[in-house]
Amino acid sequence: MPTSPPSWGPTGSSAGWAPEAWAGSTWAAAPADARSSSASASTGSLPQRYVGTWEGQAAALDGKLPLGTFRITMKRVNVGQELGRLHQTDALGGVCVDVLTLKKVTGKQIVAGSVGAEGNHDGCNPAPTTATFAPVGDDLDYASRSEESGRPEARLSRIG
8 A cells, every 4th residue: 555645757647647546555544735825835736936928039059040939828736737839930920839848847948848849831840849938037937958959948928
């Protein structure tokens, strides 16, 4: 019988985990407030500082390739949940959408898994990658680890 809450996989997924499996466990028997504070501490939630709509100009290849406008609306979610959808609009009006899932919250940044949304056109990169958002003054620095996309970066300002 399990005695601790499930641990999240590397992508924040709880695939294969069913709450019923914990029904008779020490975890399920703990008082509700103890469960919620433990879960909150182990998984984390998006700090209010990041909640809202952010937009800015992006570039790849160390700033040498302009990518157009990046825009995301971040919701208050917990690790493992969808953080928002990053809309990338190029200079010709083409749009690619990435689905971001909150993976980690630290005092200096948040880390998200990013994957191309279904229905994107063929010019969009569908490969999963990791992206970070770090506060800089009132703005956020966005950085993607996608080598295929030239490691895009953007300075995003709150617009809503």
